[in-house]
């Protein structure tokens with residue numbers, strides 16, 4: 544029997560026994576998907592939920608990267624009124640589990656054989672002490688450069704494959720009066736660029752030691768100094784109005800030719816696609832210089848709530864999220880690739896194919912790494928400590944030497 548059928552049957556039965564009117568599965572869903580491409584993507588889940596008899600209450604909290612959403616979540620949980628389903632990812636899932644507020648979705652996961660459908664690295668993020676506590680929707684890649692194809696062509700520039708080439712291309716664009724790097728001065732966007740630069744300059748082992756293991760010698764190394772040197776150059780490539788700009792507005796600058804490049808996860812592709820732009824024609828995608836793959840898996844965790852209708856809503860949502868068709872359609876819109884390994888990529892574009900092939904190769908070669916900037920590598924206190932320094936450096940004339948010293952001190956204090 545299909546799980547949906549089981550859920551529906553059990554919900555209907557319980558309402559009949561109690562003599563109440565039949566309500567059906569309900570979910571209040573907290574997420575931060577409010578840009579054009581993001582909203583189109585979450586609408587796919589909303590529609591499937593409604594098609595299966597569910598009532599969806601939307602709780603969008605605007606703010607790329609989800610910082611505002613996480614603040615809203617904490618307030619709701621503290622007031623004893625947690626939303627039923629929450630966009631949550633990485634070690635934050637286990638942090639909330641440790642607070643005893645997550646629901647166990649193992650029944651759905653086992654009925655659908657999630658263990659057989661997910662790569663082990665992704666499954667690990669969805670588990671809390673042997674139980675399933677989150678459902679993954681995708682794999683986003685962070686280390687991407689996006690470019691306006693005609694701006695590059697008009698200026699005789701090809702996609703850079705080293706940071707020196709990137710700097711040369713950026714200088715050329717600046718000389719032509721074009722903003723080289725479309726960027727929004729928000730801490731999480733600074734961190735996004737920083738981790739791509741760090742992977743490119745330092746390589747996979749450096750990245751792992753610095754941002755997964757928090758190794759002090761690596762945090763204060765000459766390589767880290769070189770990473771901050773490149774960040775200082777990046778600061779010179781953004782326009783004067785970068786402060787506070789939302790990431791999708793930075794993507795729009797690349798779309799309309801105001802800027803040449805953006806370094807951003809592939810939700811930026813969702814934005815290009817939602818605007819009708821075609822990869823390879825209007826915009827170009829390439830991994831940032833260097834080897835490796837920084838992954839960012841979006842997922843939903845269910846919070847422990849009372850009520851058969853809400854619990855049925857949680858089970859239905861978990862089941863739909865891991866559905867084969869949902870994983871295809873959602874990710875075609877979102878810019879990411881499916882988390883499930885058995886979804887055909889036939890309908891996906893060149894960028895998604897590159898992502899999938901590079902993810903497999905990086906997994907083989909030991910350079911598949913969790914994004915620190917998007918909460919996949921570290922607990923909140925540690926990643927926040929790093930990002931504070933990255934942002935302080937980007938927005939001041941702090942030297943690279945001072946930045947690495949502050950980095951090591953901030954990490955130490957956060958432990």
Ligand code: GAL
Pocket residue numbers: 575576581606607608609683790810839840841917
């Ligand atoms: C990331 C999230 C993506 C995307 C992005 C910008 O943290 O994983 O799905 O929404 O923020 O909002």
